[in-house]
Amino acid sequence: MAGGRGERFWPQSREATPKHLLPIVGEKAMLAQTVDRVAGVVPRENVFVITTKSQLEGCREACPDLPAGNVVAEPMGRDTAAATGLAMLLVKQRNPNAAFAMLPADHVIKDTQEYGKLLDIAFASAESADVLVTLGIKPAAPETGFGYIQQAGPWRKIGGRDVMAVKRFVEKPDLATAEGYLASGEYYWNAGMFVWRVPVVEAAFKNHAAELYAGLVKLEAAAKSAGGWAQALTDLYPTLKKVSVDYALMEKSTNVVVVPATFDWDDVGAWPAIAKHYTPDAHGNVLKGHTLVENGTHNIVISTDGHLVGVIGVSDLVVVHTPGATLVCPKDRAQEIKALLTRIKDDPAMHKYL
Secondary structure (H helix, E strand, O other): OOOOOOHHHOOOOOOOOOHHHOOOOOOOOHHHHHHHHHOOOOOHHHOOEEEEHHHHHHHHHHOOOOOHHHEEEEOOOOHHHHHHHHHHHHHHHHOOOOEEEEOOOOOEOOOHHHHHHHHHHHHHHHHHOOOEEEEEEOOOOOOOOOOEEEEEEEEEEEOOEEEEEEEEEEOOOOHHHHHHHHHHOOEEEEEEEEEEEHHHHHHHHHHHOHHHHHHHHHHHHHHOOOOHHHHHHHHHHHHOOOOOHHHHHHOOOOOEEEEEEOOOOEOOOOHHHHHHHOOOOOOOOEEEOOEEEEOOOOOEEEEOOOOOEEEEOOOOEEEEEOOOOEEEEEHHHHHHHHHHHHHHHHOHHHHHHO
């Protein structure tokens, strides 16, 4: 799934070059890193990228080893349930009983070997029973920015690992609730990674998201007509109900299991989060590109085009320079980038900065 905008990484992230098309962490685009990880488990010819029209060419350029036809553009974003439905139909064309994974394009996972093992176990789980499989991240802190998955005890042992039954999915909690989740040991972070077989997820759509399922049936029928997928998506995809897959399917299903993830994971949700992935200087500053800090500590300073950025006498700032725009803000206020972008959207003269 590579359709997000990554607004919290503005000004590097723009509408045509969002977070997953940038080397936010590492040397390659986040999408390319994700495809490389998956390719250890799934043949590249079976890897699809679902993106938007404005990002289509960027995604193809980031993944030159994928068949061009495997990079599919939604005419407009309709959230993750519709994207899951589209993926289901694409896979169903090739094999109506196949298992497939839905994975975000922009997460950081460095232990690719362990990731591959757990993804294999998730596929094996999905192929062994009529279940919806998710990978859950063991929480390292009482994080309020993630949804959680509560496990209900062992389901089966697959590939030598315990796979757990799921009791429920819960929305992002307040701090006190998150602390309780952490203390209980029963909860995992919901990282939005799912594996299931086509008929199992199709039944979930039919049983729990009837309106969306009806739209997918129409889309599937239209794709078989003379206009093919391109015309069917143009005509019908914008009519699909906009809802997350968590709300549409996962929170309502009783046949869900979770594979506890034992690999490192970070969704790098905003600029301050990148600091843990880079070696700081002697004063705790993270520096990328042509950057200098004099008498300052714990800053993140990034320059993308050879332009020298100098920072003097300040601490705990994010400074990001790009050819078209520059951001300067305290690290603890980086979430306010979205408010800044709202003002830019409200001023047509500034739309070139989106």
